[in-house]
Amino acid sequence: MVTLLLTEQLTVLFLMMGCGFVLVKTKIVKSRDSKTLSLISVYLIMPCVIINAFQIDYSKEIQDGFLLALFAAVILHLLLFLICGILGKFLNLTSVEKASLIYSNAGNLIIPLVTSVLGSEWVIYSSGFMCVQTLLLWTHAQSIMQGKTEFNWKKILQNVNLIAIVVGIILFFFHIKLPVILSDTINSLASLIGPVSMIMLGMLLTEVDWKALFTSRRIYLMTALKMLVLPLIMVGCMRLLAHHCSLANASTILLISLLATITPSATTITQMAQIYDNHPDYASAINVFTTVVCIVTMPIMVLLYTL
Template sequence: MELSFLLMQQICQLFIMIFLGFMLVKTKTLSTQDSKVISKVILFVVSPCAILTSFMIEFTPDKLFGLGLALLGAFIVHVIYIPLTELLSKIFGFVPIEKATVIYSNSGNLIIPLVGAILGKEWVLYTSGYMIVQTILLWTHAKSLVCNERQYDIKKIFLNVNVIAIMIGIILFLSQFQLPGLVVTTFDKVGSMIGPLAMIVIGMLIGEMNFKDIFSEKRTYLICFMRLIVYPFIIVLVFQFTGLSTISSDANQIFLITILAASAPAAATITQFAQLYNKHPGYASIMNVMSVIFSIVSMPLMVMIYQLF
């Protein structure tokens, strides 16, 4: 019950942020096109800061092992999600933006505060396992999927500021090198803007839409059903029936965090890609908003099923 209440609180906060962006466009303070600039700020400034600060924690062997489990859980999720989506797309005819929406979740700005509130701040570290795997895939697989790129440009991938942030973060975590407090505080404050700014962009993108159009898009319901129910349910079964959740004393909690990330609403980054590269940003925003709405029920349901096994 406590988890359900906190989930509702977090999701209501997202709705308020979306509404603020919506009103910016409705009052003609900004236009939908202005959101592209904010998307660039999120992707190339705010996101790297959020990634980097997630690694600035004390190193212990137990934490390293737990982080390894979190990485394993995230790897398993995406190894299942990506080929499953390709298989189902042959049946349902998913277009690239739908594939990306089904595969990638809002694993950062929703899950981090939720884990901190439910399990305690010491568990927030393990959210970075999912974020590491997903960030790498977002800037390789997801970007090429949304932009219809046939090949990866390895040089561009490694020179991407988000991938650089991951590599620097891993080095800082393993070496325990401490950056100056002023730098850490600055990065932390900038990184904390990722949730509000991402939701404001989504609100701006739907600001010129008719509400009837948002709720009448039938394929959105199919995408949300896959993203929020079918896919995470498969992951619950995998974790419980393979015995992975009993591999250590903390494994059950760590994989619970993975379940939360895997069952979260669609990734805001996909909407930002769609906006940045002009790949159906309106439709991407509709799918994102609808997934946030349905997640009020679906996320507590997935957690309940996981804990019942």
């Protein structure tokens, strides 16, 4: 049932992506206008989504579930670091390839997927993964993409989504409910995450050199690793953890962590590649190809997990 719902929701998101693609191709908007949507999504909608996720009644069960999601996120990332470190030696992975394999597009996809497939009450558990990945994106990922070992701690601490997670956690653990007007505003803005994110991605797809994309053998290797090999390992890991965890709803919570891991490569990596002039075309190609195939691979992985 979950697999079918996921497939349906992915199809809906891809249709939204198609709308963005058509808007650019019909010259109603320009592809560069997607940057505006990206900024709105990152600095307004996503923080609202995160804070809204924590605006639920406190319970020991939810607290333990959130801590489980955090633990699962740490385990998953450690596994990804280990596996990609080994693969890097055998396949001579570039910094773009390593970052694309490790980091997923959970920020844009996981929350609308969880909301649609499982319900808004489960979004809080996706914040556990996002908290860990956000911290790593602006430390490890930024470091390897710019070829330096220095961390911009100021930028990390000022990251709006990390701030939103901290605010959400404080509100949740101290049982603070926002005023109705503010809560309704945040909830309404949060509901825009799916359409805005996918329209933005659709607009970006108009700039892709599809011929070059489909003729690159390395792209197929990276896509197979990102969307098949690594997810299969993550499925086994989450099944094992769910089997040994006695926490209520552990299986569903770990499914959310799995969904966050098996999404396409992170668009943030493409943005970093542009900023640091580190093969942005190649980073974009990996992002596009993994996005195209996820409509098939993600439901398969969920099916394997739920068997």
